[in-house]
Amino acid sequence: MQHPPESVSIALPDGRSYDILIGTCLFDAAATWQGLPRAAAAVIVTNETIAPLYLERLKRQLAPHYERVDVVLLPDGEEHKNQDSLNAIVDHLLGQACDRKTVLFALGGGVIGDMTGFAAAIYMRGVPFVQVPTTLLAQVDSSVGGKTAINHPLGKNMVGAFYQPVRVVADLDTLDTLPRRELSAGLAEIIKYGPIADPAFLEWLEANIDALLARDKAALAYAVKRSCEIKADVVGQDEREQGLRAILNFGHTFGHAIETGLGYGEWLHGEAVGCGMVMASDLSVRLGLMPAEFLPRMKRLIERAGLPVVGPKLGIARYLELMQVDKKAEGGAIRFVVIEGLGKAGMRPAPDELVAAVIEAHTA
Ligand SMILES: NC(=O)c1ccc[n+]([C@@H]2O[C@H](COP(=O)([O-])OP(=O)(O)OC[C@H]3O[C@@H](n4cnc5c(N)ncnc54)[C@H](O)[C@@H]3O)[C@@H](O)[C@H]2O)c1
Ligand SMILES: O=C(O)C(=O)C[C@@H](O)[C@H](O)[C@H](O)COP(=O)(O)O
Numbered sequence: 001m002q003h004p005p006e007s008v009s010i011a012l013p014d015g016r017s018y019d020i021l022i023g024t025c026l027f028d029a030a031a032t033w034q035g036l037p038r039a040a041a042a043v044i045v046t047n048e049t050i051a052p053l054y055l056e057r058l059k060r061q062l063a064p065h066y067e068r069v070d071v072v073l074l075p076d077g078e079e080h081k082n083q084d085s086l087n088a089i090v091d092h093l094l095g096q097a098c099d100r101k102t103v104l105f106a107l108g109g110g111v112i113g114d115m116t117g118f119a120a121a122i123y124m125r126g127v128p129f130v131q132v133p134t135t136l137l138a139q140v141d142s143s144v145g146g147k148t149a150i151n152h153p154l155g156k157n158m159v160g161a162f163y164q165p166v167r168v169v170a171d172l173d174t175l176d177t178l179p180r181r182e183l184s185a186g187l188a189e190i191i192k193y194g195p196i197a198d199p200a201f202l203e204w205l206e207a208n209i210d211a212l213l214a215r216d217k218a219a220l221a222y223a224v225k226r227s228c229e230i231k232a233d234v235v236g237q238d239e240r241e242q243g244l245r246a247i248l249n250f251g252h253t254f255g256h257a258i259e260t261g262l263g264y265g266e267w268l269h270g271e272a273v274g275c276g277m278v279m280a281s282d283l284s285v286r287l288g289l290m291p292a293e294f295l296p297r298m299k300r301l302i303e304r305a306g307l308p309v310v311g312p313k314l315g316i317a318r319y320l321e322l323m324q325v326d327k328k329a330e331g332g333a334i335r336f337v338v339i340e341g342l343g344k345a346g347m348r349p350a351p352d353e354l355v356a357a358v359i360e361a362h363t364a
């Protein structure tokens with residue numbers, strides 16, 4: 001079934017804004033690519049898995065608008081979200097004498113999106129870029145809001161910038177080719193929006209998680225749109241994470257510790273966030289902010305989404321050490337995003353003993 005494009009607009013300070021286009025058949029529609037900044041060159045950044053699937057189609061659409069459409073092909077994987085890949089993009093831009101009007105297109109998941117956005121932010125101090133997310137996770141989260149980064153061996157997304165795209169094109173048809181494990185990873189970031197912002201959406205997810213796993217297009221269209229609306233609203237109020245935006249980090253303090261602790265790539269980001277949300281839900285209960293039923297409710301939904309709910313046994317000391325590197329930590333004190341009532345999140349420190357008990361309860 002075809003889903004006519006819908007558009008969610010993100011409104012930022014100083015009158016800046018951009019559209020997130022969501023629908024089926026977006027890729028091959030000429031209108032999708034109209035009205036973008038024009039330049040001598042467009043540069044598509046993608047990887048070796050996505051290129052055979054979607055590169056030619058994107059090139060065909062861009063060809064009428066740019067004198068040249070270049071491609072930077074990167075290796076696939078979270079372990080390549082690093083300085084080497086960033087250098088490869090910048091080397092190409094300089095090597096091909098790309099000027100400051102050059103438009104970058106991030107064709108892929110969150111890894112490609114985060115790195116392309118960061119390259120766009122730093123090349124000649126900023127060139128425009130378009131997010132073309134092809135994973136569920138990227139369509140509901142990473143392509144929206146302008147967090148761009150690469151990983152560092154000592155911490156996740158530790159080198160980056162806030163830099164917004166000029167448009168997001170989320171074609172739901174690209175989800176047809178997504179491996180099942182990646183679909184589940186995307187569901188983690190969708191589930192996140194329920195407890196932090198929208199209890200009715202949490203209930204909707206409980207009723208529709210099987211339809212999402214079956215890739216029902218109507219269910220996907222609703223979930224992507226609602227997720228983008230919630231994220232756009234939060235980012236519109238706090239673009240540079242001075243406060244409120246941190247709620248989008250629910251489950252991420254534990255989750256990033258898992259990703260960094262295991263070495264990037266072993267667990268998917270969404271898997272680590274899923275398990276991290278179980279831990280953060282338990283912490284919310286132990287802090288007396290949520291009733292005991294909240295933990296099994298979240299755990300059940302995360303499990304039904306095909307995500308792990310038991311974390312790796314890195315050791316409590318190691319978890320604590322890794323979490324101190326979190327960007328939300330202040331003066332070495334870790335601050336956790338907790339649920340303070342369904343649809344309401346906040347950020348708090350927690351006693352080490354409580355955090356240790358949470359880790360003990362959800363690792364094996
Ligand atoms: N900037 C943000 O706000 C933000 C938000 C959430 C996550 N992230 C980051 O996003 C990254 C995770 O993104 P992800 O889950 O998209 O992972 P990913 O980018 O690694 O993509 C997942 C896998 O799917 C493949 N793939 C992509 N599209 C496909 C398609 N349509 N069909 C078949 N295969 C396809 C990719 O090649 C890759 O192997 C992490 O680095 C995370 O830190 C950033
Ligand atoms: O957009 C945000 O803000 C988020 O926190 C979204 C997260 O899903 C994403 O993983 C983000 O990159 C994590 O934030 P970070 O600042 O810890 O890198």
Ligand SMILES: [Zn+2]
Pocket residue numbers: 141189252269273
């Ligand atoms: Zn995330």
